[in-house]
């Protein structure tokens with residue numbers, strides 16, 4: 001039997017519809033719309049595409065999208081000044097500075113400058129710390145999207161062995177913290193892990209977030225494992241056209257896995273849905289407005 005496909009596009013559409021309905025209630029209760037500021041420095045075409053789809057999702061949810069496009073030669077001081085301005089703007093509930101940033105700007109300095117209570121990306125060290133010790137804060141959107149897909153697929157995750165491949169601050173580490181909070185046994189594997197296939201073979205849940213096209217093969221998987229593929233790699237196909245592939249070799253993995261996310265149409269759409277979710281959560285916290293617990 002081939003694996004069930006985990007439809008991230010459908011799950012994201014459903015979350016976006018739920019957020020839009022809650023935004024409508026928030027607006028009638030408070031008389032204002034949640035606002036998300038997205039800052040793009042330079043003109044990396046991939047980043048421009050993501051920023052456009054974030055803006056579209058924001059407006060479709062009934063929220064305000066505030067876009068700042070700055071030239072590639074913007075100085076660190078100029079960007080920090082914009083962050084300060086957005087931090088103190090009462091109409092702004094969420095701030096996202098699109099990564100990567102040009103080399104003259106220290107991304108850590110910028111992320112640290114964002115007010116943790118407007119940090120809907122969850123990248124500020126304060127939010128990383130809150131996640132690590134179980135305090136309310138903002139969870140990064142891609143890890144949160146992975147968790148929502150896993151809960152919908154498997155229900156209770158307690159006791160399951162999750163192997164996270166990749167240890168980045170934006171996916172690997174936070175997704176491991178979330179799975180630990182769900183009472184999984186968590187292994188974080190990375191480029192220096194010895195005998196990676198044998199480690200992955202122990203997993204009930206595999207989260208692949210390394211950025212290496214088609215790295216995880218079907219014969220690395222335990223029979224009927226659940227596979228979440230976070231990779232978004234642009235590669236050249238046999239026809240010479242570029243296409244997106246994940247970190248998992250989909251063709252071989254779907255023969256062994258119990259369920260698997262496709263790329264595209266898996267985790268990617270959930271990232272954007274979770275961003276608008278986090279923005280509504282931020283607006284609600286700032287106004288003392290009660291949202292449903294499970295949003």
Ligand SMILES: Nc1nc(=O)c2c([nH]1)NC[C@@H]1CN(c3ccc(C(=O)N[C@@H](CCC(=O)O)C(=O)O)cc3)C=[N+]21
Nearest residue numbers: 050096097098099100121264265266267268269271272
């Ligand atoms: N501060 C910051 N926060 C981010 O969350 C952030 C960022 N910077 N920089 C870039 C990455 C990448 N990212 C994606 C969002 C949506 C899709 C997405 O919707 N993907 C679709 C299709 C993508 C396509 O066709 O190109 C899919 O996988 O089905 C992918 C990737 C957010 N990022």
Ligand SMILES: [Mg+2]
Nearest residue numbers: 166167190191
């Ligand atoms: Mg790594």
